[in-house]
Amino acid sequence: xxxxxATIPDTPLFDRAGSIRGYRINKMAMALGQPANRAAFxxxxxxxxxxxxxxxxxKSAVMGRDWHEMVRLGGNLFFILKISAVDPTPxxxxxAAQASMEHEDFxxxxxxxxxxx
Amino acid sequence: xAKIIGGxxxxxxxxxxxxxxxxLRDTPDWKPxxxxxxxxxxxxxxxxxxxxxxxxxxHGNTFFLDRVPTFAVxxxxxxNPVDEGWGPRAIPAFEGAVDFSWHFVxxxxxxxxxxxxxxxxxxDHGLQVPMExxxxxxxxxxxxxxxxxxxxxxxxxxxxxxxxxxxxxxxEAIESWPGDERVVILGTGGLSHQLQxxxxxxxxxxxxxxxxxxxxxxxxxxxxxxxxxxxxxxxSEGAELIMWLVMRAAMNxxxxxxxxxxxxxASMTGAGMVVLENAA
Numbered sequence: 001x002x003x004x005x006a007t008i009p010d011t012p013l014f015d016r017a018g019s020i021r022g023y024r025i026n027k028m029a030m031a032l033g034q035p036a037n038r039a040a041f042x043x044x045x046x047x048x049x050x051x052x053x054x055x056x057x058x059k060s061a062v063m064g065r066d067w068h069e070m071v072r073l074g075g076n077l078f079f080i081l082k083i084s085a086v087d088p089t090p091x092x093x094x095x096a097a098q099a100s101m102e103h104e105d106f107x108x109x110x111x112x113x114x115x116x117x
Numbered sequence: 118x119a120k121i122i123g124g125x126x127x128x129x130x131x132x133x134x135x136x137x138x139x140x141l142r143d144t145p146d147w148k149p150x151x152x153x154x155x156x157x158x159x160x161x162x163x164x165x166x167x168x169x170x171x172x173x174x175x176h177g178n179t180f181f182l183d184r185v186p187t188f189a190v191x192x193x194x195x196x197n198p199v200d201e202g203w204g205p206r207a208i209p210a211f212e213g214a215v216d217f218s219w220h221f222v223x224x225x226x227x228x229x230x231x232x233x234x235x236x237x238x239x240x241d242h243g244l245q246v247p248m249e250x251x252x253x254x255x256x257x258x259x260x261x262x263x264x265x266x267x268x269x270x271x272x273x274x275x276x277x278x279x280x281x282x283x284x285x286x287x288x289e290a291i292e293s294w295p296g297d298e299r300v301v302i303l304g305t306g307g308l309s310h311q312l313q314x315x316x317x318x319x320x321x322x323x324x325x326x327x328x329x330x331x332x333x334x335x336x337x338x339x340x341x342x343x344x345x346x347x348x349x350x351x352x353s354e355g356a357e358l359i360m361w362l363v364m365r366a367a368m369n370x371x372x373x374x375x376x377x378x379x380x381x382x383a384s385m386t387g388a389g390m391v392v393l394e395n396a397a
Contacts, residue, residue, distance in 0.1 A: 015273075081177075
């Protein structure tokens with residue numbers, strides 16, 4: 001299944017490989033569903049990420065809010081959205097970052113919204 | 118026996134609940150979306166169901182990757198809304214249709230399904246938002262719920278055919294239940310959207326509009342489609358639409374399409390709704 005579906009361009013599916021690769025990032029993000037963990041994340045982000053055993057590369061992707069890279073490292077959007085909830089970052093900005101587009105262009109060209117002004 | 122009074126299909130985008138929480142219902146972005154659901158809410162008021170079966174997927178809120186049930190069924194007395202990272206939402210808890218839910222579990226296993234059976238569990242926007250769209254914001258929900266979770270997050274997700282098969286067992290469970298409850302079935306998720314990868318933001322309005330008619334009048338091609346076809350036509354997260362097949366398979370082959378509504382985009386999603394009734 002995943003081998004076949006992987007042929008749909010620019011469409012990573014969250015398969016076995018992604019689930020294994022992204023386990024730590026996703027576990028860290030899942031924990032942000034708890035208010036105490038959100039507070040710990042806000043108080044000292046790096047210490048919070050260390051407590052979940054993230055690698056230096058994973059930490060830099062999270063701390064730099066590099067959504068594209070987080071997904072490439074196996075982060076699944078439904079988990080890493082909890083990082084965006086802490087910020088907060090609109091989901092359309094995460095979409096634009098993955099599509100490598102300016103936010104306004106993304107809203108217009110992908111989602112079909114009228115341009116402002 | 119209990120009676121199936123309708124099959125509904127709807128999107129369950131989390132931003133819909135957030136828009137209601139923030140009082141954005143009548144803003145230009147959201148008004149056309151919510152206005153289209155008014156006929157669905159009115160249908161629900163008139164239909165007066167006792168039980169709502171809600172077929173949905175968790176979005177990394179209740180289930181983590183440590184255990185991923187392909188299908189899970191709730192048998193709890195109460196389902197609280199889960200904190201998805203934004204803090205608790207001010208909506209009432211959902212009362213479970215406990216005995217009926219256990220009856221459904223019995224039927225499933227009898228028919229060779231192997232669901233996870235959940236006695237204590239919270240529910241995310243996948244169940245909350247469809248309930249809000251059709252019942253508004255009551256002090257207490259006017260129905261009991263039977264939640265069915267389908268894994269659409271981690272591959273392998275179930276095949277469309279398997280979802281269809283579950284719907285036929287759901288129908289059998291409803292028709293063999295000794296009570297006289299009026300049951301409405303909500304298939305939720307979709308329509309087209311993709312949140313991940315360079316194709317993020319993919320919306321396929323033509324496929325979405327065809328879906329709303331096709332699921333009512335000619336569902337056979339959708340049952341036969343592969344998961345790859347769903348991803349290609351509706352986007353990686355648009356494959357959630359397989360969950361509408363559970364609802365559709367529980368209905369008669371001939372249904373009347375009472376209401377439909379489509380609006381794009383709702384957040385990053387092509388959003389839609391149908392109300393189906395069994396044809397006489």
